[in-house]
Amino acid sequence: MILNQDVTSLYSRKLEDYLEAILVFTEKKGYARTKDIAVWLKVTPASVAEMFKKLDKEGLVTYRKYEGVTFTSKGEDVAKSVKRKHEILKEFLEIIHIPRDTADKDACVMEHHLHPKTIQQIKKFVDFVKNAPVSPKWLDHFKEFCKTGKHEYHNKKE
Amino acid sequence: MILNQDVTSLYSRKLEDYLEAILVFTEKKGYARTKDIAVWLKVTPASVAEMFKKLDKEGLVTYRKYEGVTFTSKGEDVAKSVKRKHEILKEFLEIIHIPRDTADKDACVMEHHLHPKTIQQIKKFVDFVKNAPVSPKWLDHFKEFCKTGKHEYHNKKE
DNA sequence: CACCTTAATTAGGGTTTCCTAAATTTATAA
């Protein structure tokens, strides 16, 4: 699967955050309302209304006053692209033992501006671990290394 | 070595970028001039002058008009903390085969807002690889996996 | 020392994103 991130890199971090938030609610009920997003992103409804206008002008959502927004296909593509990146990054962070909630927040930070090739490469790393025929030994070693600061391999020799 | 990142997380991404740039020149000649930073960060001298004032007000640099800035100890601490993070992230990205220049740019993106624990953990990963008693086999496997999309281990069985 | 070039600063604006407060629309319930 090719990561179509180039689609998104035109947009600002904040704009992408809004799209991602909108996706959460459109997946649940088909549309997103001002209040949904305000609570989700912890901003005031006034800020959301403003961004809804902007997203509409950009052709990313259809905005009906007092009703909320739905995605255009373009908007949905961008939102899903951001979400895919988010998930890959989160998986990666969890592999190296970042606690789930921190991984989630940090994926949010990383998803916007990393080079497409970087995310693709991180995806390869995630796949490399996930698709390993047997659970990779080096990951156990890494776990041990995190605790002790020493390499198991080294210990065996002594 | 403990990463003292909490020191920095109070500051904006841009402010940290300026501090990091200033560090480049102070390490070289003891101070940084408006033009140095303008060229380095690809902004106009006017923007730099403005930020110099702000950094001075924040107690991070000493700004003398028409002469440039030097760090306060606080400013130097923050700048060095950012730089350390940058280097760790760059090393990490290079380990998973991101080309050097992309790694550098992406480290720049990541260094500002990741949770301290995340960077600490990435540092552990880097150390785990760097301090391995023998060059880790799994890294060769990963390299192969990137080319072929298949696991060597798996191939051996067949 | 006066001139000229280069560097740096200030003034005045622009964009993005956020906010508060006030006005408006929609929904609810007596």
Add this chain to the structure above:
DNA sequence: TTATAAATTTAGGAAACCCTAATTAAGGTG
């Protein structure tokens, strides 16, 4: 169905960074 509550929008303004154009200072040279 009408009054009140809840949600939403608009108006006006602030903070962070960036810019261009105009002005001022510093440094080198004849």
